[in-house]
Amino acid sequence: MQNLIEAHNRVKDFDWEPSYASKPDWYPTKYKIPAKTKDPFRHLIRDYLSMEEEKDNRQYGSMEDALARGQVSAKAEPRWMEAMKAALPILNFGEYAAMKNMGQLIETINNAELRQGYLAQMLDEVRHTNQEAYLSRYFARHAADPEGFTQGFKLRGTNIFNRAARAAFEAFFVGDPIEGALNLQVVAETAYTNSIFVALTEIAAANGDQVTPSVFLSIQSDESRHMANGYSTLAAVVSNPDNLPALQIDFDRAFWRQHAFIDSFLSVVWDYFQTNRSFSYLDKWREWIDNDWVGSYIERLAPFGLKVPSTFAAARDRVPWMGHSAAMVGFAAWPLQYWRFDPLTNRDMDWFELKYPGWHGQYGKFWDEYRRRCDPRNGELALSMFPSLPPLCRVCQMPCVFPRPDISTCRIKEFAGKRHAFCTPECELIFDQEPHRYLAYDTFYELFDGYDLADFIVENGLLRADGKTLIAQPWLNQEQMWTIDHIRAARYEIRDPLRQQ
Amino acid sequence: MMNTAVQSPRDFTYIKPRKRRLSEYEAVTCYTQPDPAVFDRQGWYLLTPEGRAAWRPESTRLQHPHWFDFRDPSSMWQRNYVKLQAEQERAIERCVEDAASAGAFSEFDPDWLTEIIAGHYRVWSFFEYGLFRAFSRAQREALSDTLGNVLCFEAVDRIRHAQSTVLYLMALEANIEGFKDQGAKQRWLSEPRYQPLRAIVESLMATEDWAELAFAVNLIIDPITTEIGVSRLVRRQAPRHGDPITPMIIMTTERDRRRNQAWTEELVRMTTAAGLLNADDNRIVMRAWCDRWMSLAIAAARALAPVYDRLGPHAGLFEEELAAACARQATMMAELGLGAKGG
Numbered sequence: 001m002q003n004l005i006e007a008h009n010r011v012k013d014f015d016w017e018p019s020y021a022s023k024p025d026w027y028p029t030k031y032k033i034p035a036k037t038k039d040p041f042r043h044l045i046r047d048y049l050s051m052e053e054e055k056d057n058r059q060y061g062s063m064e065d066a067l068a069r070g071q072v073s074a075k076a077e078p079r080w081m082e083a084m085k086a087a088l089p090i091l092n093f094g095e096y097a098a099m100k101n102m103g104q105l106i107e108t109i110n111n112a113e114l115r116q117g118y119l120a121q122m123l124d125e126v127r128h129t130n131q132e133a134y135l136s137r138y139f140a141r142h143a144a145d146p147e148g149f150t151q152g153f154k155l156r157g158t159n160i161f162n163r164a165a166r167a168a169f170e171a172f173f174v175g176d177p178i179e180g181a182l183n184l185q186v187v188a189e190t191a192y193t194n195s196i197f198v199a200l201t202e203i204a205a206a207n208g209d210q211v212t213p214s215v216f217l218s219i220q221s222d223e224s225r226h227m228a229n230g231y232s233t234l235a236a237v238v239s240n241p242d243n244l245p246a247l248q249i250d251f252d253r254a255f256w257r258q259h260a261f262i263d264s265f266l267s268v269v270w271d272y273f274q275t276n277r278s279f280s281y282l283d284k285w286r287e288w289i290d291n292d293w294v295g296s297y298i299e300r301l302a303p304f305g306l307k308v309p310s311t312f313a314a315a316r317d318r319v320p321w322m323g324h325s326a327a328m329v330g331f332a333a334w335p336l337q338y339w340r341f342d343p344l345t346n347r348d349m350d351w352f353e354l355k356y357p358g359w360h361g362q363y364g365k366f367w368d369e370y371r372r373r374c375d376p377r378n379g380e381l382a383l384s385m386f387p388s389l390p391p392l393c394r395v396c397q398m399p400c401v402f403p404r405p406d407i408s409t410c411r412i413k414e415f416a417g418k419r420h421a422f423c424t425p426e427c428e429l430i431f432d433q434e435p436h437r438y439l440a441y442d443t444f445y446e447l448f449d450g451y452d453l454a455d456f457i458v459e460n461g462l463l464r465a466d467g468k469t470l471i472a473q474p475w476l477n478q479e480q481m482w483t484i485d486h487i488r489a490a491r492y493e494i495r496d497p498l499r500q501q
Numbered sequence: 502m503m504n505t506a507v508q509s510p511r512d513f514t515y516i517k518p519r520k521r522r523l524s525e526y527e528a529v530t531c532y533t534q535p536d537p538a539v540f541d542r543q544g545w546y547l548l549t550p551e552g553r554a555a556w557r558p559e560s561t562r563l564q565h566p567h568w569f570d571f572r573d574p575s576s577m578w579q580r581n582y583v584k585l586q587a588e589q590e591r592a593i594e595r596c597v598e599d600a601a602s603a604g605a606f607s608e609f610d611p612d613w614l615t616e617i618i619a620g621h622y623r624v625w626s627f628f629e630y631g632l633f634r635a636f637s638r639a640q641r642e643a644l645s646d647t648l649g650n651v652l653c654f655e656a657v658d659r660i661r662h663a664q665s666t667v668l669y670l671m672a673l674e675a676n677i678e679g680f681k682d683q684g685a686k687q688r689w690l691s692e693p694r695y696q697p698l699r700a701i702v703e704s705l706m707a708t709e710d711w712a713e714l715a716f717a718v719n720l721i722i723d724p725i726t727t728e729i730g731v732s733r734l735v736r737r738q739a740p741r742h743g744d745p746i747t748p749m750i751i752m753t754t755e756r757d758r759r760r761n762q763a764w765t766e767e768l769v770r771m772t773t774a775a776g777l778l779n780a781d782d783n784r785i786v787m788r789a790w791c792d793r794w795m796s797l798a799i800a801a802a803r804a805l806a807p808v809y810d811r812l813g814p815h816a817g818l819f820e821e822e823l824a825a826a827c828a829r830q831a832t833m834m835a836e837l838g839l840g841a842k843g844g
Contacts, residue, residue: 003671010667010682014630016690020700021707026638028551045657045664046590053587056580096533096646099653100555103641106634122637123657126650127579130529137513137528146509153532154515157540166535167546173641174547174555397546434550441544466507 007044012112027104031178031247032240039113040232041120041225048120052127059131059218063138063211072210073142078342078476080207083273084139085148085339089156090165090265091196092132094188098226099125100173101180105233108177114236117229124222135215142211147464147471148338155338155471158460160389160444161265161330164397168261171254175437178237182247182254185230191255191293192262193223199284200269206276231297238304248307253433255309256426260396263315267323268330271352272344280355285319311426318403318424320356324363325401329390331370331474332382335453335487338462340473343371362404374475376486382474383453384490388497391421392445395430395438398423412498419498445496453492454484515540519572526576531569534646539569560642561712562786563772564779568645571771574763582654586661589753593665597672600746606676613742614680616811619670622735622747623685624695625727626666631702632718633659639711651764652711655719658757669750694808697801698726704797712768716787717794719765720837722801723758724830725823729802733822738812762833769837787839799827 043051067073073081102122106115133153140149148155156162172184197220201213237243267281298308334341344352344367352359366385373380383389390399391410400410400423409424415435422428431438448456457463462471468483516523516531535541536556545554558564577585600606609618636656643649670682689695701722708714736751772783802823809819834840 003675007668007671010671011664013686014627014663016627016686018703018706020696021703023707024709026709044668045586045661046594046668049583049587049590049661052583056583060580092533093535099649100641103637103639103653106637107641119633119637119657119660122640122653123579123583126653127583129533129646130579133529133533134525140513141511146511150510150513151515153513154540157535158542163543163546166541170545170547170555174545174553175549436552437548437550438546440548440554441546442542444543447543464507465509 008039008042011044012039012116015110015112027108027177029108029176029178031176031237031243033109033111033114033178033236034239035111037111037113037236037239038232039116040228041113041117043116043120045119048123052123055218055221056127059214060134062214063134067211067214068142071142072208073139074144076143076204076208076210077275078144078340079275080204080209080273081139081143081145082148082339082341082476083269084135084209084212085152086161086337087265087269088132088136088139088149089152090162092129092136092153093156093166094169094172095125095128095132097169097172098184098189099129101177101184104173104177105181109233111236114229114232117225117232121222121226121229124226127222128219131215131219135212138211145340148340151461152338155461158447159338160333160336160392163392163444164261165265167395167397168257171257176250178233179250179254181230181233182250183258185226186234186251187254187258188262189223190227190230190297191289192258192266193220193227194288194292195266195284197223199279199288200266203270203274203278206278207274234301234306235304238301238306241305244305248310249433251306252309252311253430256311256315256430257396259311259315260393260398260423260427263319264322264326264398264402267319268327271323271355272327272331273342275342277348277351281323282320282355290316314424314426321362321403324352324356324359325404326398328363328366328405329399329401332366332385333389334382334472334474335457335462335470335482337472339471340476342476343367343374343474362406370474374477375480376482377480379486379490381453381487381490381492383492388495391497392443393423393427394420394443395427396423419500421498443496445494445498448494449496449499451494452488453490453494454488456494457484457487524576526578526581527572529578530646530650532646534569534649536569536645538567556642556644558644560644561710563712563783565644565772565783566778568643568648571645571647571768573647573651574767575760577651577654577760582657586657589756590661590665593669593750593753596746596749597669601672601676605746606673608743609677610742610744612811613739613744614673614677617735617738617742617808618673618744618747619680619682619685620688620811621808622731623666623670623682624689624692625731626663627686627689628698628702629659629663629666631699631706633657633663635702635706635708635714635718639714642709642711648711648768651761652715655715655757655761658754658761662754662757665750665753669747694804697797697804698730701726701794701797701801712772713790715761715765715768716790717798719758719761720769720833721791721794721830722798723762724833725795725798725826726801727758728826728829729819729823730805730808733826734805734808734812766833766837769839773838784839791834791839799823802826 099122102118105118136149136152140146172180197216201216204212237247270281294308331341370382373382390401393400400421401408402423411422411428412419464471470482473481512523513528516527518527537544548554633656636652640649640652643652674680674682705714736748739747773780806819
């Protein structure tokens with residue numbers, strides 16, 4: 001196209017003010033967005049299609065050719081591959097929710113420049129949803145242990161940890177579209193996708209998984225455009241000073257909602273599922289989130305009146321510990337999951353002490369005991385180390401054990417005749433702002449309180465094809481695997497920790 | 502390999518394939534949308550400040566016990582969709598490039614160029630853009646992933662059509678001395694012949710029901726109004742006016758239209774299937790949609806009669822074309838069991 005600038009101007013001149021029918025305000029927003037801003041996208045659909053086609057050809061081509069022939073996935077470190085069973089169905093909903101947010105933004109934001117970016121992102125998100133489901137299926141076919149990959153999208157439905165992912169990602173599209181964009185584009189995509197789709201691929205590659213990087217790096221090439229969408233959306237919002245008070249409240253909340261899940265989830269996947277170890281999650285958090293996202297991005301918006309989220313300092317304080325606490329609950333609750341776990345070795349534990357000084361004093365005993373309880377012949381469940389499963393936060397759905405069980409910030413309160421747990425004062429504040437938004441679902445314990453663990457496993461389809469062996473295992477030992485008979489013999493009852501005696 | 506007595510399956514086990522084997526399309530699409538009636542029994546974790554949940558059954562008046570049963574007959578997922586559209590856009594680009602090199606644009610009848618291409622066809626891009634807006638919102642609300650995705654792809658179809666037209670007219674400007682693409686927006690906004698069309702698209706943009714949107718556009722308005730305003734007028738008449746290029750572009754949009762018609766027909770078949778509890782209710786709803794949109798579609802087509810007059814001595818042409826388009830549409834509706842006399 002000879003005259004690209006003119007072409008861009010013309011394709012942005014389609015909007016008109018309807019006069020024959022008035023549209024309902026389907027997605028109310030409290031923000032006023034100027035009708036004209038900078039175009040974050042600057043691509044015609046024609047160019048976009050050809051660019052994405054080329055990326056698809058490279059990625060799917062490599063997966064189906066050399067990577068499949070080389071049986072790369074079957075040779076990857078099993079510990080790492082188990083993390084992918086958990087991660088892919090979780091990430092997938094984030095992409096799907098993002099696609100829905102784009103529908104809301106296209107509908108609501110009357111700004112032709114921004115809409116150009118949103119429309120490409122809408123199709124990108126379908127792309128990512130498809131890519132991650134494709135990768136799951138690829139692993140079902142090629143990984144050493146397919147169980148878990150074969151039905152992750154079903155099993156995520158009632159999974160205790162997937163609840164937290166769902167809660168975080170529903171914030172992308174259930175509410176004010178701009179608040180959705182803050183959660184999605186400004187926080188999740190700009191702060192965290194480098195960690196998910198770039199740094200995590202280094203760990204994948206170091207652990208023999210060459211397929212995930214092919215997919216994730218291809219995804220990340222779209223994410224950089226989404227970050228531009230986020231920046232342009234934010235710039236449009238701050239350009240009207242009337243927006244600022246609401247913006248800061250929504251931004252503080254968006255950061256916390258995403259941090260509460262993503263930092264816990266990423267740090268567990270990252271630190272506890274590496275075999276060939278390199279950097280820690282904390283190393284990368286300081287680099288990507290603290291220095292880059294806050295230092296090079298958010299702080300630069302200060303002249304426009306936007307401040308670093310008030311919740312950021314609390315997040316920074318707890319990030320060094322929260323992954324370990326989440327991992328402890330996750331590993332202890334292994335029979336509830338649809339992936340296997342690999343206990344830490346002495347070498348792993350030395351690495352943790354090096355990367356997180358003081359780690360051993362807090363968590364070392366748990367890991368010694370966990371290892372002992374991996375063998376089904378001992379008949380002892382790791383879960384029995386604790387009086388009960390922890391309560392789950394009413395807002396973020398994470399277990400209330402943060403930052404560490406010994407200094408937990410968990411609080412319980414009554415509301416509308418029921419007791420509710422909150423993992424932190426931040427989540428409690430979010431609840432207090434709009435309690436009715438967080439009360440529509442059944443809690444994990446409302447569904448499963450009083451269940452024998454074996455019944456939970458059978459009812460939720462957590463058995464392998466033999467109908468007897470659990471999909472989840474506390475270790476990777478293939479000779480000694482837990483069966484439903486072991487679980488029945490262990491006699492463990494799921495109990496609501498908020499249930500009053 | 503694992504040491505379990507029974508071989509583990511090597512494919513997704515939670516999707517019931519439409520055919521014998523799970524297709525790639527089904528594997529990467531089905532159950533990516535959560536639903537409390539499927540695997541997510543605890544419900545939704547978040548409501549909007551106004552109290553609505555992520556998805557609502559009342560987003561359409563049609564009823565079905567399991568929207569996830571829907572399958573796109575074209576089996577589109579992002580990869581084959583993007584490939585198809587990239588190919589179509591490349592075909593357009595090459596055709597325009599070749600036409601320019603061959604000097605074919607100079608063979609266009611000048612009146613055709615100004616009256617029909619710039620004066621009429623370019624105005625249609627606003628209609629397509631309005632549909633892009635409407636389908637983008639509809640994809641947000643659809644009650645399953647397979648439905649959300651076809652609606653999303655249709656939104657992208659529509660913005661592609663709109664942008665393609667703009668780029669085509671820019672190429673004409675570059676190759677035909679003195680030609681200017683101007684005034685289309687003004688005509689869209691005020692010329693009487695386009696006001697019924699604009700009224701339709703504004704009503705579609707204000708239609709909350711995603712199934713009604715697809716039904717109205719793909720089974721009524723495109724087969725009648727777009728057929729009259731674009732296919733039978735521009736595509737069919739162009740060669741008589743020295744223009745073999747524009748039909749080539751329109752045919753890519755017709756390929757999209759056939760795909761969109763096919764999935765919407767599939768939606769009708771699924772919601773009126775024999776044995777489905779709500780089939781009769783759904784038929785009543787769809788007949789009401791027919792009543793609402795048929796008269797608007799025909800009125801918008803009729804308003805375009807003056808454009809046919811500009812084509813020269815073809816008296817009677819417009820009425821013949823409209824009758825033919827309506828007859829074809831009526832046959833399709835009858836085949837779906839939604840004919841005027843009970844199908």
